[in-house]
Amino acid sequence: MSTKSTAERIIDAALQLISAKGYTAATTKAIADLAGVNEVTIFRHFGNKRGILKAVIEKFSYLPLLQEEINKNVTWDLETDLLNFSVKHFNFLMSIKDFVMIGFKEGMQFPEINEEIANTPLHIKNELIHYLQEMHERGKVREIDFEAAALSLIAINVGHFISRARLGTIVSDIPTEILLKTSISIFSRGLTP
Amino acid sequence: MSTKSTAERIIDAALQLISAKGYTAATTKAIADLAGVNEVTIFRHFGNKRGILKAVIEKFSYLPLLQEEINKNVTWDLETDLLNFSVKHFNFLMSIKDFVMIGFKEGMQFPEINEEIANTPLHIKNELIHYLQEMHERGKVREIDFEAAALSLIAINVGHFISRARLGTIVSDIPTEILLKTSISIFSRGLTP
DNA sequence: CTAGCATGTAAGTAATTACTTGCATGGGAG
DNA sequence: CTCCCATGCAAGTAATTACTTACATGCTAG
Known part of the structure; x- marks a missing residue:
């Protein structure tokens, strides 16, 4: 298993999928699957889909x-x-x-x-x-x-x-x-x- | 009214929308609206959504x-x-x-x-x-x-x-x-x- | 004038999508 | 041990999407 936290794994999965297929085509289900996480977990962490993107952006703003x-x-x-x-x-x-x-x-x-x-x-x-x-x-x-x-x-x-x-x-x-x-x-x- | 053919207007609208929002987010309905055309007309011309993209690509292959x-x-x-x-x-x-x-x-x-x-x-x-x-x-x-x-x-x-x-x-x-x-x-x- | 072709209108369908709710479970902290 | 917190699971919902079918209409070529 990965040592990363759930939220991190979701963000990483979103990063990959959105960069590959674009925001709209990167479904929450696909992101959850790639992160090895249940889809609801995404919403519990980030509220809604935009929340994931916001988190992704934030991750890179502290570079x-x-x-x-x-x-x-x-x-x-x-x-x-x-x-x-x-x-x-x-x-x-x-x-x-x-x-x-x-x-x-x-x-x-x-x-x-x-x-x-x-x-x-x-x-x-x-x-x-x-x-x-x-x-x-x-x-x-x-x-x-x-x-x-x-x-x-x-x-x-x-x-x-x-x-x-x-x-x-x-x-x-x-x-x-x-x-x-x-x-x-x-x-x-x-x-x- | 525009002097362009229906197909051309659809292709132009698709070009604009797909370039602005991406393929998935560019809805056939939105493309039809922007082209000032009924949605069914798109399918009659290009069969399916991929067909529009194919036409867009073809348009630029003869540059x-x-x-x-x-x-x-x-x-x-x-x-x-x-x-x-x-x-x-x-x-x-x-x-x-x-x-x-x-x-x-x-x-x-x-x-x-x-x-x-x-x-x-x-x-x-x-x-x-x-x-x-x-x-x-x-x-x-x-x-x-x-x-x-x-x-x-x-x-x-x-x-x-x-x-x-x-x-x-x-x-x-x-x-x-x-x-x-x-x-x-x-x-x-x-x-x- | 008329026949046909391109388009509009209306209605519908199956699949997908973002998102919710309720409940079960397991592991870690006190 | 027990309580709680994060997560999984099951089920569902309203909206949207690509695409279809049937029929009406209007413009144009012959």
Whole structure:
């Protein structure tokens, strides 16, 4: 048996099913079955179906922010730092893949999810802008629109993530490591004065 | 009244609703209402609900491939060509936004959609690789993993598209034009020998 | 004008879904 | 041991959903 609490097992099951099939198609019965729990237990814990989703969102709102992790290990060597960031960002997205997929599927219907999802890029963007400005002052990054540059870097990672998470190796089977390395090699060279 | 045929109006309504709420939540009744058509008419046209989705997918399988458009207007100036591609790619994605969203939502459940969606990046990737190789031979692009570079360029555009299509201006309100211009400015400089 | 074809209207059906209620049970805390 | 709390089980309900059938109506081509 699992060591997880009943509520946790329900949340995990809901996360899986909603991310795979969407909120409407993920029936309470299916969630209960996957969690190995009686259907009534769900309602006793969360009141109604929306309650499960609310709990799922809450679970991800306390995520240790990627932001803090990023600031560590700054070497002030552009390519090293950007690659470090890129790998962390990519792995972070992969680790919350199911939640991100729910965001794509249900963000329009449940705005709370969108806000939660938008939170991360917003913070990251600001960190990156700050970093790029500092690097510019150190003469290691050329004059450029820092916000647009930060957004572009985020876009690369998100793009790679989407491609891998949604299409697997249909489009390409290049190892992710090489993909990120090449991206950053090009990007950091493009930023250098 | 609309000049569109009944079938077309149903397909358009389904496209809107499924992209907004997902396949399961997009009721045949709701689709019929939005199309301004009686619910039975849907079944007379498409047999069953799956039939509507099939028709939606078919509608997008005959898209004039972006691929051909890209090859036009090649100037063999790196930044000019890449920006031209980037803008076209981004606008293409925006023009089929609803279909892309359906792909995100239902791709796992209806693999036909995924195949259709993966088609575009696959073709584009090959065109880009070809272009980069040629540019390399002309001494205008440095030695690099061309496939990874092509995928990265696609990733930037997809990333920007996702951000704009899903989060609007929550993350940033920089005009798309400037965003793409900056991306390409960095990227093309990063590719230059 | 008329025949036929596309569509609307009305009514219904079987299955599913979110959710409720009442009762049984078992394991852990006092 | 006993009490209680979480959970299981059984049964049910109102609403919704995909889909069907039968019939009426109106526009268009011949």
